[in-house]
Amino acid sequence: MDALLEIEDLKKYYGKEPNQTKALNGITFQVMPGEFLGIMGSSGSGKSTLLNCIATVIQPDSGKIRMKGTEIQRLKGKKLAGYRGKEIGYLFQNFELLDNLTGRENIMVPLSIHNISEAEGGKRLEQLAEYLEITEVLDKFPSQMSGGQKQRLAAARALILNPGIILADEPTGALDSRNAKALMEKLAGLNRDDKTTVLMVTHDSNAASYCKRILFIQDGVIFHELRRDLLAETQQQFYERILQVMAQLGGGSANVL
Numbered sequence: 094m095d096a097l098l099e100i101e102d103l104k105k106y107y108g109k110e111p112n113q114t115k116a117l118n119g120i121t122f123q124v125m126p127g128e129f130l131g132i133m134g135s136s137g138s139g140k141s142t143l144l145n146c147i148a149t150v151i152q153p154d155s156g157k158i159r160m161k162g163t164e165i166q167r168l169k170g171k172k173l174a175g176y177r178g179k180e181i182g183y184l185f186q187n188f189e190l191l192d193n194l195t196g197r198e199n200i201m202v203p204l205s206i207h208n209i210s211e212a213e214g215g216k217r218l219e220q221l222a223e224y225l226e227i228t229e230v231l232d233k234f235p236s237q238m239s240g241g242q243k244q245r246l247a248a249a250r251a252l253i254l255n256p257g258i259i260l261a262d263e264p265t266g267a268l269d270s271r272n273a274k275a276l277m278e279k280l281a282g283l284n285r286d287d288k289t290t291v292l293m294v295t296h297d298s299n300a301a302s303y304c305k306r307i308l309f310i311q312d313g314v315i316f317h318e319l320r321r322d323l324l325a326e327t328q329q330q331f332y333e334r335i336l337q338v339m340a341q342l343g344g345g346s347a348n349v350l
C-alpha cells in the first residue's frame with residue numbers, strides 16, 4: 094500500500110546561531126491510509142511546527158512533504174487552496190469557530206469556500222451531526238454551546254469535505270475529561286468505520302491511547318515509536334506503555350529505553 098503522507102528529513106530552525114532553535118531537526122515518517130497516528134513530546138519539542146508545516150502554514154527549511162505522492166511545497170494557487178481545503182481537515186485546540194455564525198453555518202464554511210452547494214453538502218452535514226451528537230446545537234451560536242459541543246462541531250467542519258487526512262492539534266486540550274473521552278471515541282469511530290486517517294498531536298496520554306501508533310519527538314527528532322497491538326493489547330495496557338515513555342521524556346533522548 095502506498096503512503097498517504099510522507100515526511101522526509103524535515104528541518105525547521107528558528108533564529109540564528111548562537112540563539113537558534115532546531116524545532117525540527119530531520120524528521121522522517123509516513124502515514125498510511127486509514128492510520129490513527131499520534132505525535133507526542135514535551136512542550137517545545139516541535140509538534141506544532143511539524144503540523145503547521147504539513148498544513149502549509151509555515152515553510153520548512155529543508156526536507157520534503159508529499160501527500161499522495163505530490164510534493165506540497167511546490168503547490169501554488171488553486172492546487173494549494175485545494176490541498177488546504179480538501180486534502181486536509183484541521184482541528185484546533187481552541188475550536189476556532191466563527192462566533193457570529195450558527196453551528197450549521199460554521200460547518201458550511203468550507204463548502205461555500207469551495208463552491209459546493211448546500212444541497213450537495215447538506216446530506217453529509219446531517220449524517221456527521223447525527224454521528225457527532227450535535228444535531229441539537231446546529232442552530233445555536235458557539236456562545237450557547239458547551240466546550241465539548243464546540244469541538245465536535247469543529248470536527249464536523251473539518252470532516253465536511255471528506256478530507257484525506259485530519260490534522261488535529263491538541264484537540265482535547267480545552268476539554269474536561271468527559272468531553273475529551275467523547276471526542277476521542279468519535280474520532281476513533283470515524284477512523285475505524287469510515288477509514289478516516291488521523292494525525293493527532295497531543296500531550297494527553299488518555300487521548301493518545303486511542304491511536305494505533307505513536308511517534309514521540311524530542312528536540313526536533315523522533316526518538317521512539319509505540320504501536321498498539323490491536324489483537325493482544327487493551328487500550329488500558331497501551332495507555333500504560335504511553336505513560337512509561339512519557340515519564341522518561343524530558344530526561345534527554347540518550348537515556349530513554
Ligand SMILES: Nc1ncnc2c1ncn2[C@@H]1O[C@H](COP(=O)(O)OP(=O)(O)OP(=O)(O)O)[C@@H](O)[C@H]1O
Nearest residue numbers: 107108114116134135136137138139140141142143
Ligand atoms: N515563530 C517562532 N520563532 C522562534 N521560535 C519558535 C517559533 N515557533 C516555535 N518556536 C520554538 O520552536 C520550538 C518548537 O516549538 P513548537 O511550538 O513546535 O513545540 P510544541 O512541541 O508544539 O510545543 P507545545 O507542546 O508547548 O505546544 C520551541 O523551542 C519554540 O520555542
